[in-house]
Amino acid sequence: MITFGIIKERKSPPDRRVVFSPQALAMAKKQFPNARFKVESSDIRVFSDQEYRDAGFEVTQDISDCDVLLGVKEVPKDALLANKKYFFFSHTIKKQPYNRELLLTILEKNIELFDHEVITDQQGMRLIGFGRYAGIVGAYNAMRTWGLKFGDFTLPKANELEDQSALINTLSQITLPAIKIVLTGKGKVGNGAKEMLDAMQLCEVSVHEFLNESFDEPVYVQLDVEDYVKTNDDQPIADKSHFYKNPEEYKNDFLRFTEVSDLFIAGHFYGEGAPVFYSKEDIASNSFKIKVVADISCDIDGPIATTIRSSTIADPVFGFDPQSGKEIDFKDPNAIAVMAVDNLPCELPKDASEGFGQMFLDHVLPAFFEADADGILERARMTQQGKLTKRYSYLKEYVDEAKAS
Numbered sequence: 548m549i550t551f552g553i554i555k556e557r558k559s560p561p562d563r564r565v566v567f568s569p570q571a572l573a574m575a576k577k578q579f580p581n582a583r584f585k586v587e588s589s590d591i592r593v594f595s596d597q598e599y600r601d602a603g604f605e606v607t608q609d610i611s612d613c614d615v616l617l618g619v620k621e622v623p624k625d626a627l628l629a630n631k632k633y634f635f636f637s638h639t640i641k642k643q644p645y646n647r648e649l650l651l652t653i654l655e656k657n658i659e660l661f662d663h664e665v666i667t668d669q670q671g672m673r674l675i676g677f678g679r680y681a682g683i684v685g686a687y688n689a690m691r692t693w694g695l696k697f698g699d700f701t702l703p704k705a706n707e708l709e710d711q712s713a714l715i716n717t718l719s720q721i722t723l724p725a726i727k728i729v730l731t732g733k734g735k736v737g738n739g740a741k742e743m744l745d746a747m748q749l750c751e752v753s754v755h756e757f758l759n760e761s762f763d764e765p766v767y768v769q770l771d772v773e774d775y776v777k778t779n780d781d782q783p784i785a786d787k788s789h790f791y792k793n794p795e796e797y798k799n800d801f802l803r804f805t806e807v808s809d810l811f812i813a814g815h816f817y818g819e820g821a822p823v824f825y826s827k828e829d830i831a832s833n834s835f836k837i838k839v840v841a842d843i844s845c846d847i848d849g850p851i852a853t854t855i856r857s858s859t860i861a862d863p864v865f866g867f868d869p870q871s872g873k874e875i876d877f878k879d880p881n882a883i884a885v886m887a888v889d890n891l892p893c894e895l896p897k898d899a900s901e902g903f904g905q906m907f908l909d910h911v912l913p914a915f916f917e918a919d920a921d922g923i924l925e926r927a928r929m930t931q932q933g934k935l936t937k938r939y940s941y942l943k944e945y946v947d948e949a950k951a952s
């Protein structure tokens with residue numbers, strides 16, 4: 548028998564998401580009779596303690612008898628229980644300086660850490676994440692930002708609405724002018740955003756139509772790397788994975804879109820060394836037409852020069868002055884309005900938790916009862932017996948620096 552504990556989120560600002568909704572937990576219990584589940588009481592979670600009790604689960608302040616603890620965000624050092632197995636997003640795999648001490652504490656407390664971000668299949672494809680929900684909220688926020696900037700309509704914040712269908716209902720009541728929307732990325736985020744544009748019944752057009760034709764209704768185009776990048780000798784991309792591995796052999800082909808688009812929804816992944824989408828100089832040129840940017844990818848001071856900082860759910864929109872390259876009021880007639888919230892799935896905690904639980908149930912829980920036949924736990928295990936595992940040994944120096952300080 549393995550006992551799993553659903554932990555309370557303790558990070559600030561409060562995150563209302565959870566690994567398992569009461570319904571998903573009930574499914575897990577049915578599917579795995581050898582698993583026991585306990586829920587740590589929480590007053591911020593999107594599902595109440597009572598909803599878990601009603602689904603037949605023990606809700607408690609004491610989860611110290613659990614073997615495996617399941618959370619979403621980083622667990623504060625003091626709250627980490629020694630000698631346990633933990634699953635959460637530790638944000639350490641890229642040596643993030645702000646979590647160096649967290650990883651050191653995990654090692655000192657002899658915790659086995661499994662990071663959601665590195666739950667992958669044998670090909671290295673991520674199996675678990677909130678990307679789709681970032682896309683859904685990001686597209687909604689893109690429309691909301693347009694309304695705020697131009698006053699065509701007023702939309703409530705996404706986190707004031709119940710779920711994705713409420714977002715869709717709200718969007719179905721607005722009338723967008725005949726603008727051109729460019730959406731980048733065809734992965735989880737890009738396709739989450741596309742779900743919303745399709746739900747709004749916006750017309751999707753080809754790259755050729757988007758660049759060359761005018762329309763009397765709003766239209767959008769969804770791009771992947773072959774559309775916004777070309778080889779250094781002006782040839783189209785032949786093999787995407789070659790670009791991912793050798794980005795320096797490619798150059799930007801996105802400016803042709805900046806000359807005709809009104810709204811840019813960025814939902815691609817940006818690999819280090821890849822060409823930028825546009826620079827501050829590009830924005831200052833007269834041919835740059837984009838007026839609103841919803842940057843879901845949200846790489847700061849990176850490939851999208853309007854993203855000079857991230858923004859927050861509380862204050863999601865800022866203005867970018869094309870001439871000075873500095874921040875100004877987004878309502879200034881010259882300003883490009885930028886939405887760059889970096890924790891978008893938190894605005895849709897119910898749907899995001901339900902989707903996440905399903906992925907966890909499908910991909911991770913079985914591994915505990917099948918002796919990790921596929922190696923999923925092994926690939927995601929970052930620490931064991933007070934040491935980094937082999938796959939994560941590249942983090943040794945990063946942790947050692949925490950010891951030294």
Ligand SMILES: NC(=O)c1ccc[n+]([C@@H]2O[C@H](COP(=O)([O-])OP(=O)(O)OC[C@H]3O[C@@H](n4cnc5c(N)ncnc54)[C@H](O)[C@@H]3O)[C@@H](O)[C@H]2O)c1
Pocket residue numbers: 676677678679681732733734735736737771772787790791814815816817818842843844845888889890891892
């Ligand atoms: N703002 C937020 O709250 C939030 C939340 C989740 C994810 N994100 C960000 O959104 C971005 C996209 O995430 P996703 O889950 O859709 O990714 P994904 O792997 O599912 O899709 C990636 C897309 O980017 C393209 N791409 C370009 N260069 C690439 C490269 N070097 N490697 C891989 N793909 C490359 C792919 O072709 C694909 O279209 C990430 O940068 C992620 O950090 C933001």
